[in-house]
Amino acid sequence: MDSLTPVREAADHFGLAISTLHYWERRGLITARRRSGQRYYDDDQLYRIALIKHWRRIGGLGLVRITELLAEQHRWREVVTGQLAEIERERARLDTAHDYLVELLTCRREGNLEDCPWFRDRVDLPAHAAAS
Numbered sequence: 001m002d003s004l005t006p007v008r009e010a011a012d013h014f015g016l017a018i019s020t021l022h023y024w025e026r027r028g029l030i031t032a033r034r035r036s037g038q039r040y041y042d043d044d045q046l047y048r049i050a051l052i053k054h055w056r057r058i059g060g061l062g063l064v065r066i067t068e069l070l071a072e073q074h075r076w077r078e079v080v081t082g083q084l085a086e087i088e089r090e091r092a093r094l095d096t097a098h099d100y101l102v103e104l105l106t107c108r109r110e111g112n113l114e115d116c117p118w119f120r121d122r123v124d125l126p127a128h129a130a131a132s
Contacts, residue, residue, distance in 0.1 A: 004033060004040035014053055024052065027063060029070060059083060 011018045021039075024030045030048050032039035041049065048070075055061040061069070061083060069079050107116035114120075 004035070004042055005046060007032065007039040007041070010041050010046060010049060014049055016049075016053065021049070024049075027067060029063070029067060060087065 005013075007018055007021055010016075011021055021030065021032075025032055025039075029052055030041070030045050032041055032045070034040070052066055055066050055069070056063075059080075061079075065079065065083075069076055103118065104113065104116070107113070107118050109116045
């Protein structure tokens with residue numbers, strides 16, 4: 001028989017609030033065993049708690065997606081592949097933003113940024129404005 005871990009001990013171990021574990025139970029993500037009115041988790045549920053925590057904090061998955069994943073675990077590779085694609089798109093967006101902001105800092109002109117020659121050289125204005 002699996003050893004059972006009290007909810008408080010599980011919460012402390014994983015750095016989660018007890019209310020988080022209760023919420024995950026209500027959502028059907030984890031299942032507690034009850035003894036004398038107290039919640040306990042078996043080893044399989046502790047692994048599931050660890051997995052959900054990793055998916056949330058490291059993998060960036062929301063609870064809706066995690067719920068879908070747990071319901072259809074045979075599709076986990078597909079979901080992970082989709083999440084990786086999302087992260088790559090976000091990484092590319094952040095890299096572009098980073099590079100742009102670093103370039104802005106090269107402007108030696110003080111005052112309004114829209115007066116910076118580097119910025120002005122990279123802005124495409126309507127034809128009538130450029131002719132003025």
